[in-house]
Amino acid sequence: MTILDVSPGVFRAARPRHYVMAPPTHFAVTYEINPWMDASRGVDRALAHRQWDALRQTYLSLGHRVEVLDAVPGLPDMVFAANGGTVIGGTAVLAQFKFAQRADEALAHRAWMTAAGHRPIPTTGVNEGQGDLLTVGSMILAGTGFRTDRHSHAEIAAITGLPVISLQLVDPRFYHLDVALAVLDDHTIAYFPAAFAPESRLLLAELFPGAIEVGEADALALGLNAVSDGRHVVLPAAATGFAARLRDAGFAPIAIDLSELIKGGGSVKCCTLEVHP
Numbered sequence: 622m623t624i625l626d627v628s629p630g631v632f633r634a635a636r637p638r639h640y641v642m643a644p645p646t647h648f649a650v651t652y653e654i655n656p657w658m659d660a661s662r663g664v665d666r667a668l669a670h671r672q673w674d675a676l677r678q679t680y681l682s683l684g685h686r687v688e689v690l691d692a693v694p695g696l697p698d699m700v701f702a703a704n705g706g707t708v709i710g711g712t713a714v715l716a717q718f719k720f721a722q723r724a725d726e727a728l729a730h731r732a733w734m735t736a737a738g739h740r741p742i743p744t745t746g747v748n749e750g751q752g753d754l755l756t757v758g759s760m761i762l763a764g765t766g767f768r769t770d771r772h773s774h775a776e777i778a779a780i781t782g783l784p785v786i787s788l789q790l791v792d793p794r795f796y797h798l799d800v801a802l803a804v805l806d807d808h809t810i811a812y813f814p815a816a817f818a819p820e821s822r823l824l825l826a827e828l829f830p831g832a833i834e835v836g837e838a839d840a841l842a843l844g845l846n847a848v849s850d851g852r853h854v855v856l857p858a859a860a861t862g863f864a865a866r867l868r869d870a871g872f873a874p875i876a877i878d879l880s881e882l883i884k885g886g887g888s889v890k891c892c893t894l895e896v897h898p
């Protein structure tokens with residue numbers, strides 16, 4: 622099913638998507654590997670689960686397919702399923718996590734990928750899946766600087782056969798590409814320019830002249846950690862300025878409150894691995 626809609630001067634089409642999610646059954650902040658995490662602060666796991674489930678229900682109500690992985694005890698960050706790998710055109714690149722605390726998540730991702738009929742290919746260098754590797758049309762935007770190694774970008778280009786554009790992240794609060802940049806459709810992105818090195822900003826401006834540039838308040842609300850089907854953009858509720866910009870551009874923003882999961886440093890997109898056809 623393709624939902625078509627025409628707003629004045631703008632044409633936005635939704636495409637049904639296939640997502641993989643993992644419930645926050647064992648979610649906790651027991652270590653600190655990004656500036657958002659504070660292990661001295663507790664999390665409300667029941668609330669995290671309700672918020673996560675509202676996200677899942679939103680995808681289902683939009684007509685998307687959602688596969689749910691079994692949560693694994695001892696892997697409190699597994700709810701951030703986007704980091705498990707990148708699947709595009711039947712090719713699955715398996716994550717290679719930077720920190721030992723998350724390494725075993727790759728085993729769980731390898732299992733579902735294999736069961737889905739893929740032959741997951743690991744990289745030799747660190748790659749944190751769709752945290753740093755975002756597909757736009759038929760190219761991959763790839764972040765580096767905090768997690769994914771730059772030389773993994775070349776490996777991923779070789780594995781997928783797709784052009785990979787390397788982008789340098791410079792602000793530790795925006796340690797993954799998917800907290801600094803959102804893909805809205807096959808040609809459109811939104812991003813927070815200050816999260817990128819000058820040469821990467823130039824590159825983005827050249828590649829995406831129609832991009833939405835988001836301000837710091839929305840970026841700090843993790844507003845760019847959004848998931849779009851080309852028309853509906855599911856994003857953190859606190860990013861109200863970005864939601865207004867999306868509406869002006871003809872998208873349909875859908876606000877979701879994932880306040881418990883932000884304690885781990887992630888939101889909507891982090892919880893969502895997209896299987897690209």
Ligand code: ARG
Pocket residue numbers: 654655658698701703704723751752753797799800885886887888890891892
């Ligand atoms: N606590 C996790 C980490 O630091 C959060 C991961 C967020 N995921 C993402 N796709 N940005 O690794």
